Amino acid sequence: MDFPIANRISGVHGSMIRELFKLGADPNTISFGGGNPASETFPCEAIEAIASDVLKTQPVSMLQYGLSEGYLPLRRRMKAYLAQKEGIDFDKNELFILSGGQQCADLVTKVLVNEGDVILTEEPAFVGCLNTFRSYGAKLVGVPMQADGMDLAALEAALQANPNAKLLYTIPSFQNPTGITTTLEKRKAVYALCQRYNVAILEDNPYGELRFSGETVPTIKSMDVDGRVLYAGSFSKVMAPAFRLGFLVFDKSLTAPITVAKQCTDVHSNLLFQHICDAYMEQYDFEEHLNASRAVYRRKCNLMLDAMRRCFHPEVTFGQPEGGLFVMAFLPEGMDSQPFVREAIARGVLCVPGAAFLADESKVSNGFRLNFSTPTDEQIVKGIEILGALTHEWIAQNKGV
Ligand SMILES: Cc1ncc(COP(=O)(O)O)c(C=O)c1O
Missing domain, CATH: 3.90.1150.10 (Aspartate Aminotransferase, domain 1)
Structure with missing residues (x-):
């Protein structure tokens, strides 16, 4: 055929x-x-030990369907971690465990972006997410990167020229592909511009925990006072990419549509691997x-x-x-x-x-x-x-x- x-x-x-x-x-x-x-x-040995233990002691709960929102102990743990580390307020925000950072971008686009809408993106940026945006019929408008983050004048010009922009895509820490880290001043300015032009931000941070020199810079999500930042994290680079696990933090008002989107896509993420992540952080020294x-x-x-x-x-x-x-x-x-x-x-x-x-x-x-x-x-x-x-x-x- x-x-x-x-x-x-x-x-x-x-x-x-x-x-x-x-x-x-x-x-x-x-x-x-x-x-x-x-x-x-x-951490191969630890993963093996946790997996064999849980499959001996509670195999059925690991092999049964799980919740679309994610495995509750891991959600609770990640909320506590991000509240403490980034000051994220989980009275206003929700966190779901999803199937990798890639799925975070996929579901955010599915929920917020109609065909023909504009997504502003750092340029260059991670092609996997650019292709996700393209697959929903979004029009991509690139904002050139400078050594300290996006060119702010170009961002403002793009916001003015594209009143149907729905989302700004940014990877502020150790960007893929450039390795650039957006400075604190630029993060604040990017957030302020998106507030002024009323555009949501997808902050993609799969490498955030892999800082090996210099000073920590707060996430854009940590500055978010009006819920416009959707924050994507991943276990791929800090545990193992084959787990296919990540997490999305978003304003509570988006809980229902993101739940539906997750159910339509894959019902829930891998339960055994969610348990392994949670138990690893509980039983071993993650830091x-x-x-x-x-x-x-x-x-x-x-x-x-x-x-x-x-x-x-x-x-x-x-x-x-x-x-x-x-x-x-x-x-x-x-x-x-x-x-x-x-x-x-x-x-x-x-x-x-x-x-x-x-x-x-x-x-x-x-x-x-x-x-x-x-x-x-x-x-x-x-x-x-x-x-x-x-x-x-x-x-x-x-x-x-
Ligand atoms: C910037 C960025 N976002 C998202 C991803 C997707 O990662 P994963 O789906 O494995 O969490 C990657 C993977 O390389 C990436 O570089």
């Missing part, structure tokens, strides 16, 4: 990264392309686990940045991430990074061109994203040496072209 694919999916072009990954499938390729957390951070993960990422990030400073052409610029899994480097202004990345893959190093993360996919980007969490130390050094040599050749050949 010839299946005519529905517009909501046929209009989503998620192909660039997949196509590049196919090119980089050679086992000898050094991959800076993925976004997986470092597998050595998974110590986070500190061990932060140490892994600090070391790998520094190794990559040192190698980049040593090997890259001086006209290639990059910031210094204070957490998360990524750093983005930029070829000189106006140079397209896509042919550069293809050549890098031909030489055995995979990274992702910045164009993959743009709201407007027809635009050119001079950036390329590098992931430091998955490659080994040796791969980081060798891969950056190869990329560095390429930056020297590439810039010498292509400058002024």
Whole structure:
């Protein structure tokens, strides 16, 4: 049968990264392309112990249908954690456990955004969520990123130009793909602008717990006085991504529609893994686990940045991430990074061109994203040496072209 694919999916072009990954499938390729957390951070033994215990002592309650809102002990624990850490007021807010940060974006869009509505987004931004927005027929309007967060003048211009904007999408801490952390001043200004133009904010914070240098910056949700911030967290980078667990904090007025949306999508999230998360935080030292993960990422990030400073052409610029899994480097202004990345893959190093993360996919980007969490130390050094040599050749050949 010839299946005519529905517009909501046929209009989503998620192909660039997949196509590049196919090119980089050679086992000898050094991959800076993925976004997986470092597998050595998974608390495997603890997970095994908790799972085998609960499956012995209360198998039926773990295998039966659960609540759409999430496993109550884990919801209570996360509320207490966020109330204490971010000052979030759970008299006014609700928290659901959902199937990953990705589903948080999915259900927020499902509930708040009609086809044709505008979603403003940092540009570049995480392509997984951009594609979710696209799949609901939203029109994406990008707001360029600067070294300290969104360009506020561009944000205000976009808010003025798009009175049907429903949502602003932001990843304020250790952004995927740039590694940028939005400053406190900019977080306040972003919130104030969204208040003035009456737009809701989706604050996506899957990397927030992975700060390995610098000072903590409060979340935008912690400043929220009128319930406009929907806050998405994830267990993917602090426990294990295959759990497919995240959490969404939202104004209580949205409880009924978000419950319905969750029921329509997958009824509830995996109960056994919700129990494991809860029991892990109860029985083990979660802060110590986070500190061990932060140490892994600090070391790998520094190794990559040192190698980049040593090997890259001086006209290639990059910031210094204070957490998360990524750093983005930029070829000189106006140079397209896509042919550069293809050549890098031909030489055995995979990274992702910045164009993959743009709201407007027809635009050119001079950036390329590098992931430091998955490659080994040796791969980081060798891969950056190869990329560095390429930056020297590439810039010498292509400058002024
Ligand atoms: C910014 C951002 N948001 C959301 C997600 C989705 O994460 P998950 O669904 O695994 O929680 C990711 C994953 O890489 C991400 O980088």
